[in-house]
Amino acid sequence: MTDLQPSIERLVLIGIGLIGGSLARALKRVKAVDQVIGVARSRTSGDLALDLGVIDSFQSDAGEAVRGASVVVVATPLRSFPGLFQAIAENLPGDALITDVGSVKQYVIDAARRHLPGHLDRFVPGHPIAGTERSGIGASFAELFEQRHVVLTPLPENSDAAVRAISDMWNATGADVINMDPAYHDQILAATSHLPHVIAYSLVRCLAEHPQRDAMFEFAAGGFYDFTRIASSDPVMWRDICMTNREPILAAIDEFKSRLDDIIGAVKEDDGELLRQYFTDAKRARDSGLDGKKKK
């Protein structure tokens, strides 16, 4: 396998949190990278990343950091992308590859078209569908992407070599790489990931704002803990996802509210047969749809 590994000379990682840190760890583990330059606004995460050996050097200025880069990976909250793209556009080497790990793809592509027009042949947007409810460099681990999907949404402008190189990078982490249309990606993720997070946040706020708040948390049943685990995810990351994938998320919430209204209607009508049917269909879909799938 060794000679099939990509060899990235100088990886510039803009954003050293859970995803960025795990990517650096995974690539270092298989010796697919020589040098990782971490970029973050906070010196504290930089020092921690250095101490943990996840990065080899630290820079606070993205525009300076990308000089001499072989590959640039943007792994910050989505709404920082336009500013970062502007900041790196001038110094980004003409042969450097660039990718990102953003959970929304159309927004990222629009920003790249606006601010990185000279680099579109080498900008391959990506999204590893992996994560935990923890955030920050301290939560990163090399195995995060193993047997997980990484979606790439290549641009028509991309060179084959650029797409192949970014694909190889993710394969080296143990991930399974898939190409997809960006609008389709955003629609699927709105329903399978963004909607569940919006629901989890809303449910926890429901209980937290209840007059019997303490009893609510005290008597919360087992399923509730799992259910709200994702409400511990990073608020800034999720704010940015909601704001950059607006239409697909609003459509998914709307669809969900209709399904909720089905249940309200059946309860109000005292229609036990309909309720049993809804619950049986959901159980069957869930049991079969997820059967044998890897769970993280």
Add this chain to the structure above:
Amino acid sequence: MTDLQPSIERLVLIGIGLIGGSLARALKRVKAVDQVIGVARSRTSGDLALDLGVIDSFQSDAGEAVRGASVVVVATPLRSFPGLFQAIAENLPGDALITDVGSVKQYVIDAARRHLPGHLDRFVPGHPIAGTERSGIGASFAELFEQRHVVLTPLPENSDAAVRAISDMWNATGADVINMDPAYHDQILAATSHLPHVIAYSLVRCLAEHPQRDAMFEFAAGGFYDFTRIASSDPVMWRDICMTNREPILAAIDEFKSRLDDIIGAVKEDDGELLRQYFTDAKRARDSGLDGKKKK
């Protein structure tokens, strides 16, 4: 500890699923029961329960089974309670204790008042707040109630001795017993347990009925699996919960929809500060509210 254990001579278990089976196992483990008579409509579960040693004998007729009972535990879906109470009223010994494990308490109390008027001093309603998404006797295990809450909602008619005996029975399983007002119980459980289940069923149906159904399940992210685990729970049990705790559940769904509308509003208004605030509040409430709590 041995002489503090309750000693139940003849336990009649109406319903031998996850909860009933786990109760029998837990009591047998600490030798707090001599004989367990299982009652179920299906001979198949009866045979399995006998094979597993969870029950010592099997009866299909609840009315016959309760003759000579020391303690009767009703552990079937809620809407079967009125019929079962009618069926056992005549043969239930005048000194037998009776309790249940139903997830809704006011409905059960109303049914008992109607159909067991001669036994109200010894009918102590209960609800173990424990369970898994699996159901049936095959999923039962003796440790299910350890360090979990069991809520009792004693009636004004209950004798102290009856409440104490049912409390002792649950303590013997390792549970932590708490007395509560039934209406308060139903309101708390509507928000912490019934609402999350309704949401999980609705979310899974959303994805299952989507035109891109296969992709939805294929790309469902990690959090989604946890989130929908509870949608694998028993549909009949949940139909009955929805139909017997109608008003508190409808109120909880309504409240949840308002919180969801808060997010919709903020997304539509492009109000990032408000979204960040909602998500931060939820994260903080979830992290602190559940901190150090036992998870199952």
